[in-house]
Amino acid sequence: MQNHQCPRTAGIYSGSLFFRIAKSSWFRYPVDMSETVQTVTERSRHVAPVLAACSGETISTALNAMADSLQQHAPEIFAANNEDILRSQEEQIDLPLLKRLKFDQPKLDGVTDGLRQLAAMENPLGKIQSVRELDAGLILERVSCPIGVIGMIFESRPDALVQIAGLCAKSGNAVILKGGREAMESNRILSRLLHDAGTSAGLPDGWLALIETREDVQALLTRHDDIDLLIPRGSNEFVQYIMHNTTIPVLGHADGICHVYLDKDAETGMAVDISLDSKTQYLAVCNAAETLLIHREAAARLLPPLHEALSSSGVEVRGCEKTRALVPALPATEEDWASEYLDAIISVRIVDSLEQAVEHINTYGSGHTDAIVTSNQAAAELFMRSVDTANAFWNASTRFADGYRYGLGAEVGISTGKIHARGPVGIEGLMIYQWRLRGNGQIVAPYAAGSKRFTHRDIT
Amino acid sequence: MQNHQCPRTAGIYSGSLFFRIAKSSWFRYPVDMSETVQTVTERSRHVAPVLAACSGETISTALNAMADSLQQHAPEIFAANNEDILRSQEEQIDLPLLKRLKFDQPKLDGVTDGLRQLAAMENPLGKIQSVRELDAGLILERVSCPIGVIGMIFESRPDALVQIAGLCAKSGNAVILKGGREAMESNRILSRLLHDAGTSAGLPDGWLALIETREDVQALLTRHDDIDLLIPRGSNEFVQYIMHNTTIPVLGHADGICHVYLDKDAETGMAVDISLDSKTQYLAVCNAAETLLIHREAAARLLPPLHEALSSSGVEVRGCEKTRALVPALPATEEDWASEYLDAIISVRIVDSLEQAVEHINTYGSGHTDAIVTSNQAAAELFMRSVDTANAFWNASTRFADGYRYGLGAEVGISTGKIHARGPVGIEGLMIYQWRLRGNGQIVAPYAAGSKRFTHRDIT
CATH class of the missing domain: 3.40.309.10 (Aldehyde Dehydrogenase; Chain A, domain 2)
Known part of the structure; x- marks a missing residue:
């Protein structure tokens, strides 16, 4: 069912290739970090329904394009990652953190494999979960759809950024990412490449956004009307802090006792x-x-x-x-x-x-x-x-x-919350449903007056 | 499928019956309004798993007992409701509010009908949603279960209290109710009768609680660790206020544009x-x-x-x-x-x-x-x-x-949120699931080492 073939990209370090890449579009459209978080979240909310209306084919094409782009731009990614590592070494960050920060060819292959697997997966959007006849010619469907705008806050691993972006794209959600400060340069290049590859394949501009500072996170927590779900990954204290300082729904777990x-x-x-x-x-x-x-x-x-x-x-x-x-x-x-x-x-x-x-x-x-x-x-x-x-x-x-x-496929996280999704959460945790009613001119008045009655007949 | 028979209780106003009722248990166990909200919510959290483990039979018996008890105590309920109405008339509350406050025999019959219908409904708890073999003899199930503790905040209608208590009991959730101040006396007697009838049938003591003041609501909004879901019903401003002033998940809708x-x-x-x-x-x-x-x-x-x-x-x-x-x-x-x-x-x-x-x-x-x-x-x-x-x-x-x-049965509310439940929400909105894994001594080490492999075979 899933495509595990992703050959190592031999020769990608050749000088001529690097030259070609160095001129590519992402250099011309640097991430604009002067934008306010409000601007970012409002755009995400605006973009979300456009993304939700994309076809499964467009999304799969985008996911493959994202994988291609990351492999094509491997040298710059590694160079950016190296900057992060050098700076972090200077700042003497912990060895385990440094280890997780490292983004090399095996890790790149891992995440591009993951993107291609997502591309090959069946489209989870637009699935008809139930059909019910309310009356002759008045058919109610419950159809799977994206949640809307997901805010993901995670720690230093740059591979998490790619994984999360892929999951959000597959499930049709606009995503706002906040990674660890240590991985700043890696996150910038990865998010730009993913964004641009996605839009080049038909996803709407702005489907993915990156925010960077702790102050940005503070601002993010207040954007109740723009963000539908926050998914923090990190230390207990960190997740607990997020859970207790926002009115936006949070999916995740703090303790694991x-x-x-x-x-x-x-x-x-x-x-x-x-x-x-x-x-x-x-x-x-x-x-x-x-x-x-x-x-x-x-x-x-x-x-x-x-x-x-x-x-x-x-x-x-x-x-x-x-x-x-x-x-x-x-x-x-x-x-x-x-x-x-x-x-x-x-x-x-x-x-x-x-x-x-x-x-x-x-x-x-x-x-x-x-x-x-x-x-x-x-x-x-x-x-x-x-x-x-x-x-x-x-x-x-x-x-x-x-x-x-559990065999859930790519994991969004583990939730100890009691609504929406519980325990290990797969891509289904990034989805909700919409009710669609198809009629031919029905109005409520005759039902309210009792001259018409509902049949309420389950079709599936 | 559903039991619509609920004969009017003729003769319930007779003097001798009232005398009998006046001695009944709820007078001996008055609602203790001196309890702090923290005490109430902590007890609810403690009680919730006990309620969750109740059988469908116990819950159905409890729902019928609740209906019986309300009908048996109709005179006191109407007397309490009359106190509310007289006080509200003195306070010159709006006519539509006064109308909604009125709780008479037809309304009583309506809500007891509703309780008996819930009793007759199939038990929604413990439903196996999926079964997957992870490996030979290692079977993973996803089983429906209650959310836990529901906080319901609603306006003046006393019938809403009964409806909500019934929905929560059916779905195995402990519930904390806050009704309108206008309906104080009605809410007190109704909640006491429902609670006691439920416990007499086997529900755990404390499965239903009532809080009364605006200060209590303020305190409720801070009880993130005890309450799993808040469901406010009322004016736009009110629901909006709840949504923006708690970190507890909220199900509901403010505007309907x-x-x-x-x-x-x-x-x-x-x-x-x-x-x-x-x-x-x-x-x-x-x-x-x-x-x-x-x-x-x-x-x-x-x-x-x-x-x-x-x-x-x-x-x-x-x-x-x-x-x-x-x-x-x-x-x-x-x-x-x-x-x-x-x-x-x-x-x-x-x-x-x-x-x-x-x-x-x-x-x-x-x-x-x-x-x-x-x-x-x-x-x-x-x-x-x-x-x-x-x-x-x-x-x-x-x-x-x-x-x-939509034919969803009793309605919990309408949600414009994007997680857990969307649109008209039936009893399903008060449920979540638990993962249950049944093995015969399996440990992870051999799977991690690669000497054993998962089969991930869907059984249903």
């Missing part, structure tokens, strides 16, 4: 394997477990091998009093239950019942991912129905909570 | 009928048309009969310069294009093209309902695809934009 609950009927080997994988398979991610809850009737059986496995993986165990009576552990405080360590630390609490485990999760959890390990199906069903979480798992690692693993 | 565009190929009779019905069938509603846009090539043909029909219905016409060259009309200003009259006034503008009509609508409209009248299908399709509106109509009156007319 995930739990594994080992029920009294948890099989020992499975309990250890799932706990260990949930905690250690990747420490610094939102779907890693931070707290283990253990049924008191299973604690003496499960805790020693669990402690052994965690300790030998270098994980520090912080336990409640009952835990510490069974295995060596530092004392866990109230603060631990509410902590997202993102580190080789785990808190352990022994609970009296499944209900107490659920209550603990609903009190301290972040509604991200919570798992139960048990061989008792009734207990598993009750747990999944009762935990207020986006991803409720039975006998599986919390680390499976991920758009790619 | 709806348009009818008469294309060059509009049939004269149909153009007149649809325009007239859209404007005059009910003046004071959000889906009434406020502006007519007319293609310049059709203006000379359409305007005279249109003007005749509107004028003889008592509608004041305000026109652009070109309109006024063809028919007598007051001048329309920029302000008119942005006005929701909710009155016997219409603004008329002659446009050069369909594109200009769309641009006008996307500039001045409120994204509620916009119609085109034309016999040209291509024009109609382009119009519907290009207008940024929740309800895009072809050859039908804007007045059809309504949950009941």
Whole structure:
């Protein structure tokens, strides 16, 4: 279904090619950073319906043109990225940040692959979700359409910019991007190339915009009437800040305080394997477990091998009093239950019942991912129905909570919100629907007077 | 499918019955109005997952018990309502408001009918929306579930309180209600009876709460972490105020600036009928048309009969310069294009093209309902695809934009927002989904290492 072929562009560094590129259009239309955020968002709102009316063919052509353009302009992209890296090295930014900032040929190939895959995907717009006859000749359809204007705020990775721009184009949304300051030069050239390639293929001018400063973000948060959805990606504090400082709807997650609950009927080997994988398979991610809850009737059986496995993986165990009576552990405080360590630390609490485990999760959890390990199906069903979480798992690692693993295709993000979209969000999270009513002159008066009646017959 | 039988409760005013009721539980558990809003919202958040785990049977029993209880306590309800009416008469509130405040036997029968219909409806919770095999024995389901905690702020009608409480119960959501001050006594008794009847049938204590003052609403708007969705119903200014003063997601609509565009190929009779019905069938509603846009090539043909029909219905016409060259009309200003009259006034503008009509609508409209009248299908399709509106109509009156007319069942409200739900919103708008993953001990490590691969096979 999807096009994975994207050959490495050998020879793209040749001098003559660079010369040709250096004259290309993006140099003649530099990004105008003197525009106010109000101007930018108003234009986006104006452009959004024009973009929404583009055909699936136009959008696919645009996505392929975007991929072509990035590959053609690889040398300038790498040069811009190098500027960012040199400046960041001077400013002595953290090594992991520096690593994420690096945009090289493999990363370029990765994102252009992604754009071509999106181009090959079926058009998600204009899908008829339901058809209902209201009366003879009066047909109501619910049709998928873009949300409108998406504001995306993300950290330093320049590849995220390309990915996000692609997702927004595929779903017909105008997008306003704000990347990290570290990646300023990379973001400028990438957004300009993507914008121009898109418009050259028929997308409306202004479908993509870039803003740059923290002050711009402040201004963006106030543009309630222009922006339909904000998607921030970054640290907990950052996402939390966005969520609490704008009246624009926000899709995303701040904390990821995930739990594994080992029920009294948890099989020992499975309990250890799932706990260990949930905690250690990747420490610094939102779907890693931070707290283990253990049924008191299973604690003496499960805790020693669990402690052994965690300790030998270098994980520090912080336990409640009952835990510490069974295995060596530092004392866990109230603060631990509410902590997202993102580190080789785990808190352990022994609970009296499944209900107490659920209550603990609903009190301290972040509604991200919570798992139960048990061989008792009734207990598993009750747990999944009762935990207020986006991803409720039975006998599986919390680390499976991920758009790619769910098979959703390109991931927009993970939402712990409770409206619109929840958990891993694919391109569907960038869509909404419109009601379309097709008649032949029907008016409401005779229905209100009772001389005509609705049939309300579902056609699909 | 639905139970419409709800016999009038003859004899309910008899002295002995009143005596029995006067001793019933709700007198022993008066509404505690000294509680802070924080206490109320924190309890709601705590209660929500317990309510979410209730079975469909329990909820249906609760809804029927609620209907029974209201009918049994009719005399006290009417007595409380009478207090509200007397106080409001003293305070000389507007007659239409007074009319909406009145809660009598027919209105009681209407709302208890509604509760019994909800009880008879299929349980919308726990519906499996999709099933996907991620790998052998690792099954991902998307299951419908309640949103959590709904804050409903509405005006004086006590029947709205019952309707909203019923919708929230059916969809498994904890609800915090704030009604109009005028209906204070009615709201108190209704909410207490509904709450107690619900809990007696198995809903968790605190599933419904009532707050009363404007200060309470202010406090409610700050309870981002406890409330998942706010649904305000009331005046434009009121809804706008809520939307712009909280970081909690809001579902609803402020303005309803709806348009009818008469294309060059509009049939004269149909153009007149649809325009007239859209404007005059009910003046004071959000889906009434406020502006007519007319293609310049059709203006000379359409305007005279249109003007005749509107004028003889008592509608004041305000026109652009070109309109006024063809028919007598007051001048329309920029302000008119942005006005929701909710009155016997219409603004008329002659446009050069369909594109200009769309641009006008996307500039001045409120994204509620916009119609085109034309016999040209291509024009109609382009119009519907290009207008940024929740309800895009072809050859039908804007007045059809309504949950009941759409056959959605009980209506939560109409949303002009672009996420979660759009246009008329039925009970589905109070729902979201949870991802449930069922495994038999799977961990992520082997998939990350490449030794295992996902199958991603859709089962339904």
